[in-house]
Amino acid sequence: MSHLRGDQDGVIRGSNSHHLHRHMPEAEFHWWEGTGHGIPAQWKARFNELLEKTFGEGRLSIAVGSVDRN
Numbered sequence: 001m002s003h004l005r006g007d008q009d010g011v012i013r014g015s016n017s018h019h020l021h022r023h024m025p026e027a028e029f030h031w032w033e034g035t036g037h038g039i040p041a042q043w044k045a046r047f048n049e050l051l052e053k054t055f056g057e058g059r060l061s062i063a064v065g066s067v068d069r070n
Contacts, residue, residue, distance in 0.1 A: 001027040002054045006035030006042075028054075 003024065005017040021029045030050065032043065040047045 002030060002050060003027045004030045004032065004039060004047075004050065006037065006039055007031060007033050008036045011037040 001024070003017065003020055005012070005014065007014075017029075017031075021027070032039065032046075035042055
């Protein structure tokens with residue numbers, strides 16, 4: 001799981017992102033400089049790379065969890 005925040009986001013307060021990070025320690029926290037609220041539009045390739053990484057980790061987690069351990 002990933003949590004992504006832009007340092008120039010004028011919609012979501014930074015304190016809310018830090019609150020989520022404190023209460024979801026299992027999530028990777030990404031703070032992108034020079035980035036506002038429209039992250040996918042501003043950083044299409046970089047955002048898609050992060051999605052692919054996160055999805056790949058999720059698929060691996062499911063595959064490992066589905067292994068019969070008996």
